[in-house]
Amino acid sequence: MTQPLPDPASPTTYSAPPIARVRNVTKTYASAHTSVTALQDVDLDVAPAQMTAIMGPSGSGKSTLMHIMAGLDTPTSGRVLIGDREISALDDDELTKLRRRKIGFVFQAFNLISTLTVIDNILLPFELDDRKPTTQEREWVDHLVARLGIDHRRDHRPNEISGGQQQRVAIARALATRPDVLFADEPTGNLDSRSGREVMRIMSEAVRDLGQSIVLVTHDPLVAASAGRVVFLADGRPVTELAGTFRAEEVAQTMLDLESDAALDSESDVETGTAHGSHVVTSATEVEAP
Numbered sequence: 001m002t003q004p005l006p007d008p009a010s011p012t013t014y015s016a017p018p019i020a021r022v023r024n025v026t027k028t029y030a031s032a033h034t035s036v037t038a039l040q041d042v043d044l045d046v047a048p049a050q051m052t053a054i055m056g057p058s059g060s061g062k063s064t065l066m067h068i069m070a071g072l073d074t075p076t077s078g079r080v081l082i083g084d085r086e087i088s089a090l091d092d093d094e095l096t097k098l099r100r101r102k103i104g105f106v107f108q109a110f111n112l113i114s115t116l117t118v119i120d121n122i123l124l125p126f127e128l129d130d131r132k133p134t135t136q137e138r139e140w141v142d143h144l145v146a147r148l149g150i151d152h153r154r155d156h157r158p159n160e161i162s163g164g165q166q167q168r169v170a171i172a173r174a175l176a177t178r179p180d181v182l183f184a185d186e187p188t189g190n191l192d193s194r195s196g197r198e199v200m201r202i203m204s205e206a207v208r209d210l211g212q213s214i215v216l217v218t219h220d221p222l223v224a225a226s227a228g229r230v231v232f233l234a235d236g237r238p239v240t241e242l243a244g245t246f247r248a249e250e251v252a253q254t255m256l257d258l259e260s261d262a263a264l265d266s267e268s269d270v271e272t273g274t275a276h277g278s279h280v281v282t283s284a285t286e287v288e289a290p
């Protein structure tokens with residue numbers, strides 16, 4: 001690391017160094033006429049061996065933040081570190097390697113390869129890394145498969161198993177290489193509540209029993225209440241958080257407050273005819289008369 005990192009705005013302090021760090025990250029999506037600021041000067045530290053939930057109204061920047069932390073997207077400005085590695089400074093090859101070895105990602109839409117069997121989907125990260133799993137890694141994968149209850153589905157294809165089972169395969173694939181941190185963007189969003197609970201139980205066990213670090217986006221206050229910390233985003237920045245002991249009711253109330261703020265914002269935008277939410281007009285010639 002070349003420059004020292006400033007302390008994050010968050011008051012939370014950790015004994016172990018953060019597993020992921022975000023510093024002054026801004027992300028702007030620009031098109032011909034307007035640009036959307038999805039993240040505005042975000043600072044965030046993610047503690048290791050903990051589940052951190054990210055919540056916020058739709059469009060508040062949750063997915064953008066996850067993609068940038070996982071190296072799936074690059075910030076417009078600012079820095080991102082996984083452990084001590086500054087991923088915002090890596091070239092494409094280095095980033096691909098780091099992503100394959102240190103980072104797991106679970107999407108809402110499972111993202112399995114339909115032509116591969118369950119076990120081949122799970123072993124895909126090794127294939128992509130151009131290597132065979134070691135004996136130890138093979139044992140780990142077998143353990144995961146047994147633990148996730150998909151052993152009897154090894155040789156099935158994704159379309160032959162349920163949504164809950166597909167998401168468990170996606171989790172096994174994401175954990176197969178023992179990533180330093182697992183990012184999961186609404187992993188229970190496409191599941192019925194029973195399968196969703198199963199998937200959450202497995203992720204909580206990975207944190208508790210294996211010290212897995214997880215960052216999870218969810219809309220469900222009950223799910224968030226099982227995390228060690230909940231960070232709330234609004235308009236592209238963290239605005240408040242809950243940590244330590246808190247209940248699902250507090251999570252739900254905080255979300256309601258943020259959602260009504262967001263609704264009020266968009267109403268006043270309509271009235272005054274200004275740009276919407278965090279959408280800003282890039283060129284002065286585009287500004288409408290008030």
Ligand SMILES: Nc1ncnc2c1ncn2[C@@H]1O[C@H](COP(=O)(O)OP(=O)(O)O)[C@@H](O)[C@H]1O
Pocket residue numbers: 029036037038056057058059060061062063064065
């Ligand atoms: N590829 C993109 N191009 C343009 N705008 C985008 C793109 N991805 C996200 N956005 C915008 O950025 C903002 C944040 O999006 P996102 O991170 O997906 O929010 P969330 O996951 O909280 O719903 C939204 O206004 C969204 O429309």
Ligand SMILES: [Mg+2]
Pocket residue numbers: 062063064
């Ligand atoms: Mg999203």
